[in-house]
Amino acid sequence: MKLSLKKKIILIMALTLVSAIVLIAIADYFRIQRDITNEHLKDARDIRAMLMATRRIYHHQFLDSGLPLNDKTLGFLPAHALTRISIDFPNWSESGMSFNNVSDRPRNLTQSADELELEAMDWFRANPDAHERLISFRNKQGRFSYHYSTPIYVERYCLKCHGNEQDAPSTIAKHYNTAFNYKEGDLRGLLSIKLPSEEISTILWRELVTEAVIYLFPLLIALGLLFLLLERNILRHLRNLNNASAKIANGDFSIRLPTTVEDELGHTIIAFNIMVNALGEREREQQFLHEKAEYARRQMEAVLNNTTSLIYIKDLEGRYKFINRQFEILFHISNEEIHDKTVAELFPPEQAEFMHSNDIKVIAEDKAVEVEEVIRQDDGIHTYLSIKFPLKSTTGETYAICGISTDITVRIQMERTASKQAAIWQSLMSSTTEAIFGLASDGICTFCNPAALQMLGYKNTTELVGKKLHPLVHAHHANGKEYPHTICRMQHAIKTGQVLKVEDEVLWRADGNCIPVIYRVTPIYDADKVTGAVITCEDITEHLATQRENEQRMEELEQFNRLAVGRELKMIELKKEINALLHEQGKDPRYHLH
Template sequence: MRFINLEKKNEKLKKINQELQEQLKIYQQKNLELEKKQRILEAIIDNSTAIIYIQDIEGKYILINPHFTKTFNLEKEQVIGKTNYDFFSREIAENSSHINQIVTEANRCLTVEEILPDKNGYNSYISTKFPLYNLDGCLYAIGSISTNINYRKELQILLANINEELENRVAERTICLKQLNEQLKIEMNAKTQANEMAEKIANELSQHMRTVDSILNASVDPIYLFDTSSKYTYVNRKGAESLGMNPNDMIGKTPTELGFSQEIIQEFDEQIKKVFTTGKLVKSEGCFPTRKGEIDYEYIISPVVDREDNIEAVVSIFRDITERRHTQLELELAKEAAEAANQAKSRFLANISHELKTPLNAIIGYGDLLHEEINDLGYQDLPNDLNKIRLESQKLLKMIQEIIDISKIEANKMKLYLEDFNLSSLIKNVVKSVEPLVVKNGNILKVEGVEDIGIMYADPIKVQQIISNLLSNSAKFTHQGEINLRVSRQRDKIVICVTDNGVGMSLDQIKYLFRPFTQSDESTTRQYGGTGLGLAISQRFCQMMGGNIAVDSKVSLGSTFTVCLPTEVADSKS
């Protein structure tokens, strides 16, 4: 009798074990389906440029994608657990909270347009807000997908953190199931505990699947998944709407069966085959028919791999670039118009400058004659007045000459006149000419390395003008200070360095330093005068002769300008 009872217990135990094995197979199959969904989601998100994030009902971030951190220049550790009030302006934070409140009260998905700041300034986004519910049907979070609609930037939604979390949780539950399976062989009462655990896992998997579907269907860009036979295996809501179809009617069919033109199908099939062959994503553009007519799209085709890294499908994400192409065309037309206007301006400046230069030369000449006659007649007050007229006329003449030079440069009419010359003599003449300006502001000018510098083959007039502009500039912005001019020959280069301990410049001021008709700010123009052309002309002259100008400056500490020119400037004709 005891043997019979033991045999019945063994049979009952085997039956229970068999049922548990079947349950385990079902759980493992669900795990495989989840992993496949995860791989599909990862491939889609890795090639998306939308900003994705989830906030709990208190507005705290519980999930962000890498594109969020890249766009707002924030690390994940700085964001998770925080609210919009910690990063954005109060106005933006309150607006976001108001939208989340509307989604909560309406209990449905909501698409809005909002302005968000990023590292490049403020940009307009189309944001889709959607509620997320737990197993009890209670709202626990608000999800959001924001797409930049200024330039339709490339979708790069990276949800690696979600994928990693899901994989870890699945791995943990797989281990747990294995342990339960071993325990069920020796414990009769473990069946109830195993069923409860399995039900919990299944509910969590179902919730994650719903989250994935919500994210994909909330995208404003068409998303399609193709198998190795080029058949649709997934179509998001936007993808079906753009074609005027139902997603279920597209699944399992090829583009040919849906009636697309052979020309479009052939090109798209080649791209898909290329991804299956190389395993690398493909970016391309094309014109595709939609229910609204033909639209220009930029699309990305990316591989989806299984657990053994075999490509089992490809995912394609389309982005409407019609507006961007129109904008590019308008920019090109505007650029052409601006270039034409700039050339017309240069011609006008050249003409009017010559018209002004001729009478100024006459004024200076007649002023010199009057100066000589008045000196002979013995007048003492008038020569000083004539000197002021002469100095102001020469200053005006220099400004006009600078306008003529920059106009010639911009109109590509400036020429080089190359010849051999003694650089030492040239520099001494420049130093002598700028000495009055140096002395006027109480400065000391020191010159080094000039005596043995040797011969240079270049345009002497332009080299002289470059050095004169740099010394005059330092003398003008330095008071009761020291200016150093150092010249050296380094292999086939002539290096001219002008250093002062004047007012110096900030980084923002240096950015505008070589722009024509521009000085650091309006106060500089009022205090020191000038047209803002000297350094711009010097830089253009250096570039024409195959050299360059570098500047290093700090506010209140002074500036250093370094000119590097070849010892033998190449003839443009040769």
């Protein structure tokens, strides 16, 4: 089960509270236990001090009193009296505490050391520098108690009764046959004090409960204040961050968080706002790139699906992975249907084998290959110019082949037609006696026929084609005066796009002589733009000679005509006079004049 941050904080705070109470309780438990134990240890020490002081004082008092040691006075000895006092002590105290002088060599059975006390004596013998011992143990009823013990060492005055048996008082020797032959400093026994732990446990738990109650309320208040502080300064801002993050996840990058605090969380909020700004900017950039990529994809899709070329992709085994719409239309197969098919499944064997060999060549040479491929379609055989090239991954490895095949059947037919027309044109150019030039808009000669070479005295077309024509054949007038290119009427016709006929200029031959010509300039248009002109010209040298001869003959005929006309006019005048005389005589006119 997933917990929210608030629930986690509450759980952590609850665990912290419980842990704090437990730790405080444990610490208090050991502290209180230590304090109570120390208190009981102090009491045990005080009891031991009182008992040992009483024992020593009364022992010395008995010895110094001079009282005879007999059966009646034996009980006054502290060693004997202390046992009787320990037996009577529970009648005066309800604490459960007990004490006694015990020994591993007792003279009275009531002073016999039990197992715990014998263990203590062994411990003191092993640790002679120790003055006391406090341990916990479980009594016969199964309850825990404490055992406090201190060693009783033989002092000098003790040797009167516990030294050599021959030196002991007769009463002692009479009543006891043990506990003799001790030396000063020997461990005689223990002062054994047993403290019940029930009282200690009762006090301990009472103190624990009291302190737990005392600590619980301040801790609850502190944790409550801490939770309110967390709620106000952290959780509230974290909820805002969470809500803002959810809006960002939904594409809303306009969200901004208020920065009302200047602590680490405030810096986090500032960083969050900066991040949102950056994300918004990146989102806009990604949106722009996405739109650009989508636009490019649509453009590419439009190109692929609207081109008349066949576009296809094959893997390295020759299986089709993509074809464009033109391919689908021409061969009546969809992208889905052709997927993983090979050319052998679509085309006749000889065609398929040739196309597949071209694919293998692309892979082997790892470069683009251009080849003509013949494919049978519904309306007959078509020739395609195919460009096939490898497609490479980002690591540079070839993973597929792309092909672009363009139908050049019409182009081939046009080239054949153009070739025939060129042959006819060349035949016409060679057979005509009229000189023909091609002139580009920059004055370069683009072609000339044999008649032009012959007329101008050149042997090869390379002497004119590709060179500026004006400086070679048109740079001067007939009188030798320079004819600038800027006012050349051939160039003027190209610039204006007008058909022009010129009859009063000369062209200069390769031998340096000029010939009179008549030339016609016909502009060549390409999309309403003049790109040059065709110039047809004719050598009119003989024509001019004939013209001059004809003019001379005409002049002679006109002179003769003038003489004949004069005589005719005189005859008409004479006839008019004869007619007038006959009219006066009343006769009809002889001559009919019109």
